[in-house]
Amino acid sequence: MTAPVVLSTDGLPEKETAPAWHDWMAQLFSGLDTDLYGDTRFDGNICVAYAGDVMLTKLEAGRHRVVRDSHRPRESEAAYLKIVAPWEGQAQVQQNGQQASVSSGNWVIYDTSQPYEVANPFHTEHLIMMVPKQSIAERGLRLDGLMGRNVGGSAGMARIALQTMRSTYQELDNMTAPLARRAGELLVDMVYLSLQAMSGQVTAVTQKQALYDRICAYVAGHVRDPGLSVDQVADALNCSKRHLHNAFAGRELSLGAFIQQSRLELCMRELHAPALAHRTITEIAMGCGFGNSAHFSRAFKAYAGRSPSEYRALQL
Template sequence: MTTPVVLSTDGLPEKETAPAWQDWMAQLFSGLETDLYGDTCFDGHLSVAYAGDVMLTKLDAGRHRVVRDGHRLRDSEAAYLKIVAPWSGHAEVQQCGSKTCVSNGSWAIYDTSQPYVVANPQHTEHLIMMVPKQSIAERGLRLDNLMGRSVGGSAGIARIALQTMRSTYQELDQMTAPLARRAGELLVDMVHLSLQALGGQATAVTQKQALYDRICEHVASHVRDPGLSVDQVAEALNCSRRHLHNAFAGRDQSLGGFIQQSRLELCMRELHSPALAHRTITEIAVGCGFGSSAHFSRAFKAHVGMSPSEFRALGH
């Protein structure tokens, strides 16, 4: 059986949580630097498993930003294609002049042999997968113009690939080593096919993704603003509501639903934060952009399956 390696800040003294997380990220990801947005205590969990040469990591953590600087890259290091596929929260990926934002239902890819930045401005739960770069490059696919981009995930081969990544991670502990290796080879095939499809997409699709990325960035940075709405986003980005809705076509939710989910995920994080235990549920809801406590309570129960007070009690 393939046993995952689990790392968690649970049980550590608060002052040790931030440096412990930064050390783990550096050890697991070849010297990766981690910025915690100035936070001095941190809540984070990592579960790492291998499917042959493919590394799969479930990351459940507070807001943070990782940076791979050019001066830290070493020629002797093995190069990987790294994938981030959120279950919750967002990931903002920058590499080689490209910038993209992905959330649940989509995934982005970047190259560990080149500088990159990945920002997670709120609590996130991600699946991170690392595939040896050579295993894709040797198939003749040009990679440079595909890095730092969203591959998709709502349709086609990219959706099948996303489902395969998640299923493989969830079932790895039931696999023998030879079976896990074969599963890893299948994942490499899925990534290759997805990148082939991405390379053949029309410019119109790329423009649609670029608008989606801009929308995600705007929502992430204004989620606490009670005035954040479809109309406000349209005005801020200087585009029509029709273009906004078109950017979300084929995805699991509308822009309005995306805004509400972003606020709810932030509320969930803050309701379980020991540092905010002194704040009332209403204060937290208002601070996360909800204008009505009644609307917040209904939306929260529909999203989580329990009331905010019941959810908060589970975290204490």
């Protein structure tokens, strides 16, 4: 089997940890841009291994976000379906208008050939798997609408796939190259069957997960509305607030906290954008749904660890 690639900020001078992480993300994952929430010190460890054409990465890191912008991929750049399956922490994925949040016991999938963003607002320990897109697409499964989705992991084929991903990664060191390649082919089969199930060709997504996905999509589409609230979401989706809260039961954030975090994440993106440097911080905050600048400043500093002006100056 190909020797794993191991990268770590351990032992690096403090001022070099953040630049090193930026470089590693860009090299390993086709030019990804990284945002460290304004932190200048960063702790992270990456171990990359291969099961044939399938790339498996264990990532342990502080809070960070990665962004693939709208640039077109190079002709020589292969397209992958990328999976994030947290052991600890949380990942929030946005792609094609879809927004999904996953924690331990679930996995999310997205397409690396399309723009996307993954936010990791807490310390994380993730298993990341990359499967050649062609290996799934050539089987006739329509991928439209399946990307940027929480596939699940608590039951059915999604749970079997999650268990197989984890056990394969843990046993790769003991596999010969032919056996590792065969294990990679099995992982492709597991991903295909999970997506087939999610598409409704085998079974439907659970009602709770379906409602959660609808809520996330609504929040993503209306996050700039200062009137966005639990009540508004309930009215728009024609369900009770109790059902909304049930959909978020067992997750790290309540719906109200999720709405505020979505607004803060949008503000961070816009404060980071050179094209919006002419806009004041207050204009950006109001445009992202905040109705009170003092409340925004307190919430932003609590979330990002810096004031909005400090964060903007550091990013720009």
